[in-house]
Amino acid sequence: MSAEQTQTQTQAQTHRRLSRDLRYWWLVLRSFRGLSPLRVSALALLTLLTAAVPAAGIWLTADAVQAVADAVEGVPGAGDRLTRAAAGLVAVAVGEHVLSSVAQYLNSLLQLEFGAAIGEQVMVKGTRMDLGSYEDPEAYDRLQRALRESGGGTAFEVFEEMLRTLTSLASLVMVSSVLFSWNAWLAVVILLAPVPTLAAHIVFSKEGYAVEYHRAQDRRRAFYYQDLTTTDSSYKEVKLYQLGPYLVDRYRALVQEFFRVDRGLARRRHGWSAVLGLVSVAGSAGALVFALKSTVSTGRLGELAGYLQALGAVHVAAGGLLLGVATLYQNTLFTGNLFDYLSLPEGSVTGGTRPFPQRLAHGIEFQDVTFRYPGTETVALDRFSCFVPAGTCCALVGANGAGKSTVVKLLTRLYEPTSGRILIDGVPIEEYDTTDLQRNIGVVFQDFIRYEMPVRHNIGFGRVEELDDTDRIRAAAAASGADAFVDGFEATYDTVLGRHFEGGRQLSGGQWQKIALARAFLRDAPIAILDEPTAAIDPEAEADIFGRLRTICSRATSLVVSHRFSTVRVADKILVLDGGSLIEEGTHGELLALGGTYARLFRLQADAYLTPSGAGPAERSGDLV
Numbered sequence: 136m137s138a139e140q141t142q143t144q145t146q147a148q149t150h151r152r153l154s155r156d157l158r159y160w161w162l163v164l165r166s167f168r169g170l171s172p173l174r175v176s177a178l179a180l181l182t183l184l185t186a187a188v189p190a191a192g193i194w195l196t197a198d199a200v201q202a203v204a205d206a207v208e209g210v211p212g213a214g215d216r217l218t219r220a221a222a223g224l225v226a227v228a229v230g231e232h233v234l235s236s237v238a239q240y241l242n243s244l245l246q247l248e249f250g251a252a253i254g255e256q257v258m259v260k261g262t263r264m265d266l267g268s269y270e271d272p273e274a275y276d277r278l279q280r281a282l283r284e285s286g287g288g289t290a291f292e293v294f295e296e297m298l299r300t301l302t303s304l305a306s307l308v309m310v311s312s313v314l315f316s317w318n319a320w321l322a323v324v325i326l327l328a329p330v331p332t333l334a335a336h337i338v339f340s341k342e343g344y345a346v347e348y349h350r351a352q353d354r355r356r357a358f359y360y361q362d363l364t365t366t367d368s369s370y371k372e373v374k375l376y377q378l379g380p381y382l383v384d385r386y387r388a389l390v391q392e393f394f395r396v397d398r399g400l401a402r403r404r405h406g407w408s409a410v411l412g413l414v415s416v417a418g419s420a421g422a423l424v425f426a427l428k429s430t431v432s433t434g435r436l437g438e439l440a441g442y443l444q445a446l447g448a449v450h451v452a453a454g455g456l457l458l459g460v461a462t463l464y465q466n467t468l469f470t471g472n473l474f475d476y477l478s479l480p481e482g483s484v485t486g487g488t489r490p491f492p493q494r495l496a497h498g499i500e501f502q503d504v505t506f507r508y509p510g511t512e513t514v515a516l517d518r519f520s521c522f523v524p525a526g527t528c529c530a531l532v533g534a535n536g537a538g539k540s541t542v543v544k545l546l547t548r549l550y551e552p553t554s555g556r557i558l559i560d561g562v563p564i565e566e567y568d569t570t571d572l573q574r575n576i577g578v579v580f581q582d583f584i585r586y587e588m589p590v591r592h593n594i595g596f597g598r599v600e601e602l603d604d605t606d607r608i609r610a611a612a613a614a615s616g617a618d619a620f621v622d623g624f625e626a627t628y629d630t631v632l633g634r635h636f637e638g639g640r641q642l643s644g645g646q647w648q649k650i651a652l653a654r655a656f657l658r659d660a661p662i663a664i665l666d667e668p669t670a671a672i673d674p675e676a677e678a679d680i681f682g683r684l685r686t687i688c689s690r691a692t693s694l695v696v697s698h699r700f701s702t703v704r705v706a707d708k709i710l711v712l713d714g715g716s717l718i719e720e721g722t723h724g725e726l727l728a729l730g731g732t733y734a735r736l737f738r739l740q741a742d743a744y745l746t747p748s749g750a751g752p753a754e755r756s757g758d759l760v
């Protein structure tokens with residue numbers, strides 16, 4: 136590439152970066168829209184007013200010192216000038232104090248308001264994102280980077296730095312006009328002195344950000360190792376497999392690598408800052424000597440006092456500018472993570488306007504559905520077709536990775552099929568209003584949530600608008616068998632579950648699962664999906680739930696994913712998946728008679744239970760289907 140092309144490319148990059156930064160600044164300012172306009176404008180005005188303080192101070196100091204010198208010489212009127220200048224200096228000092236006290240108060244209020252608003256926006260956005268954004272590592276990294284900014288602290292700092300930079304600039308301009316009115320050359324030297332240090336700060340802030348950006352995965356890994364050694368859910372395994380030292384070693388290796396890179400950066404940053412800072416110091420010292428010498432020839436002592444104060448004022452304003460620009464640059468990049476996240480496209484899964492039926496009349500149909508997870512080549516479903524008649528209970532079985540949960544994700548519209556169609560009551564699924572569709576599906580996922588909240592919420596979240604309807608919550612708990620233990624709690628449905636909060640009560644795995652089932656039952660929706668709903672529930676309770684499933688989900692068309700044949704056999708229809716395709720379907724009896732995969736696996740599991748001694752059922756059959 137020629138030097139000219141490289142230059143053009145660099146210019147284009149700079150241009151792109153600048154317009155991106157301008158966009159982020161605009162987004163930061165726009166985020167203030169919902170906050171108190173009076174507070175925002177008062178803060179901006181007060182902060183900018185403080186910019187006039189240094190120039191006024193220099194002017195008045197020069198006046199006062201000259202008046203003192205003239206008074207000593209007995210120049211007429213010098214005493215009055217001195218009184219005026221001294222009064223001016225006092226007024227400026229008091230004014231600055233009042234302005235900055237009020238500005239600090241407004242600043243702290245706005246910071247609280249801003250943090251709360253951004254935190255809320257991040258949460259709302261999280262609920263609107265596609266599942267793909269959570270399951271794709273790159274998108275998840277972006278999400279995590281944004282979460283780190285979700286307190287709004289960095290974005291607010293950008294606002295503060297914009298103000299500080301503007302104030303410092305305004306202050307420099309005003310000080311310059313005073314200095315230029317005295318001596319142009321001296322003004323130039325004083326003003327340029329801080330530039331080299333400024334340049335070093337900007338360059339290294341940029342490098343620091345790039346380093347942090349590229350290590351996002353490793354940072355997350357380090358947090359993960361920390362998490363494994365400090366959370367209740369992983370404690371038992373880490374302890375008994377003695378994983379502690381290994382995890383600490385992995386963590387240490389990562390942070391040592393961070394340290395190695397950061398040390399290199401710190402050496403260069405501080406080395407260059409020291410060298411370039413020396414240039415700045417030399418500039419200021421030269422200006423000082425020049426000011427002293429020129430005062431000898433002009434005899435204007437007031438101006439000398441002004442120069443000396445100006446050196447300090449320029450140092451402070453340039454420092455403010457330096458800090459403002461450097462931190463503004465770095466924080467703009469970090470806050471970019473937040474705004475990039477907030478402006479991510481929402482819901483690639485598109486829906487229509489058709490309301491979802493209260494009860495299915497025909498059924499659910501998958502027609503030649505193929506699905507690949509975004510960013511992967513693996514075909515999770517391969518021309519999958521099936522029909523689940525309305526009002527029936529259909530079971531999905533298949534080996535691990537066969538595609539069962541993927542069917543659930545497509546039916547619940549968490550993903551869109553790559554090709555093929557899903558019809559509900561003969562209508563393509565995308566014609567239904569997505570929110571309405573999701574409201575009309577009661578689902579228990581394999582990895583359901585254990586809300587660290589009262590039982591009422593854990594069950595009531597099935598119909599959040601009816602959280603206070605204790606009778607319905609009780610009925611749902613009775614349907615899943617959760618009432619048996621909840622009624623035994625002192626605070627019954629107001630008992631807080633989990634261990635994270637004070638007074639929380641921990642449940643067993645099976646009890647949690649019954650609570651999750653109650654949540655889905657409460658929904659009383661036309662479609663019920665239970666993805667491995669009873670894996671942790673004892674066989675007696677499982678038989679009871681499934682024996683009554685039709686009564687519990689009386690209006691529903693249900694889809695049950697299970698590895699347990701005792702659960703599966705009661706279904707009206709069983710779909711057997713293998714490698715993302717449907718390989719067999721029928722009732723339990725029909726599939727046994729067919730003598731295919733289902734029959735083989737059923738017998739394997741049944742034999743394992745009937746084997747009098749030796750290997751236990753789990754060992755013999757495992758999770759074969």
Ligand SMILES: Nc1ncnc2c1ncn2[C@@H]1O[C@H](COP(=O)(O)OP(=O)(O)OP(=O)(O)O)[C@@H](O)[C@H]1O
Binds near residue numbers: 508541
């Ligand atoms: N989020 C994802 N991103 C990429 N690939 C995925 C994702 N989830 C699942 N897969 C892949 O899709 C295929 C089907 O997975 P799925 O979870 O549907 O299987 P399953 O039948 O439910 O398995 P199991 O019985 O273990 O729950 C598997 O090959 C799996 O590796």
